[in-house]
Amino acid sequence: MSMNSANNNIYTVSRLNAEVRLLLENEMGIVWLVGEISNLTVPVSGHWYFTLKDSRAQVKCAMFKGNNRRVTFKPANGNQVLVRARLSLYEPRGDYQIIVESMQPEGDGLLQQQFDKLKMNLAAEGLFAADLKRPLPEQPRRVGIITSKTGAALHDILHVLKRRDPSLPVVIYPTQVQGKDAAIQIAQAIGRANSRDECDVLIVGRGGGSLEDLWCFNEEIVARTIAASTIPIVSAVGHEVDVTIADFVADVRAPTPSAAAELVSRDTSLRTQQYSQRTDRLAHSVSTHLARSRTVLTRLQHRLAMQHPQARLQQQAQQFDELERRLYQSMRQTLQTEAQRLDRSAQRLERYSPASQIPQLSIQLRYTEQRLVDGMKQLMSQQRHALALQMETLDAVSPxxxxxxxxxxxxxxxxxxxxxxxxxxxxxxxxxxxxxxxxxxxxx
Structure with missing residues (x-):
């Protein structure tokens, strides 16, 4: 290998981090992650920085202000959450992290994730296609009802059918509509109604409830059984705001059990009924089209996000927050250091101040003065003695x-x-x- 070839394989730290970030963002795409929030911080910028952890590992997370505004609850340390995120790398520190795009409490979030995944898969298979929807009979001979025999939904359906067409025969296929065995029982009831072939329309439903309560109508086995039914099925699950997978697969979706009873019963205003059916089919078709469009839009948004300047802006926003934190710490450390230095200088100034030295110097001056006087006296005494000796000597040799x-x-x-x-x-x-x-x- 030549020297030039070897040099081409030498990375700078900045280049390495940049390429690793692009590799993570482009290859991994969107991930769903469950964990416990810890070390949550919210700087003045409004971005969220936290750690997701489980019993054995943890990962740093950033959720920028544009995304965290859509979170419907206030997260706190210790919360178990489900997040939708993309992998990234914070280049200045080389920290592997995830950029969170959405956040939900763990329980509701997992169910919603399963709902969205199944909905997307079934839509891709064409189970929601409008051309598969069978029209309801204009004058049904017998109506089948698949629901709980003790629920309010059955009472509402029977009440409407009796009011609109008391002569219309009804067959009830009782089943559980909540709990872990409910989905299987609902699928078996649909199969039993098809094998008996005694009804020319089926109403499948129950009253409203939470996402967890209605979950049996979001199970794949129920969806595929409805799609395979040879008898047209009206899905009547919950109130108007409750939408299930069964609603998308069924031939007609009724917003309530009472509305389903009105759809399948004979009425003097047949044109109104047909109009309502066609409107519902149109709405279902639009809903299916929107579901497909959202899927395509999600893919395009993800591709755009990989090339969008927003990713770089988010990196810079996080870097700005980091620099702001470091600047604050540096300023605080500098102020503390200068305050300590000022205290030491004041102490030295006080120690060497002339005011504090005057008493000591006065004592030293008096001591020096006394020594000078004593020295002069001693010198004069010595000089007198020497003079006397010289005078004696001079006197001895004097003429x-x-x-x-x-x-x-x-x-x-x-x-x-x-x-x-x-x-x-x-x-x-x-x-x-x-x-x-x-x-x-x-x-x-």
Missing amino acids: LATLARGYSITRNDKGNVLKNVADTSKGDVITTTLADGEVQSTIL
């Missing part, structure tokens, strides 16, 4: 001391000291110095 002992000094008229007799001549005038005066003499 005056010699004269005092009886000696004299004789000089000629020139002032020279006469040491020998030979130094004098007859007639010379000499001066003799004694201890108490002088005597002049003439040499004879």
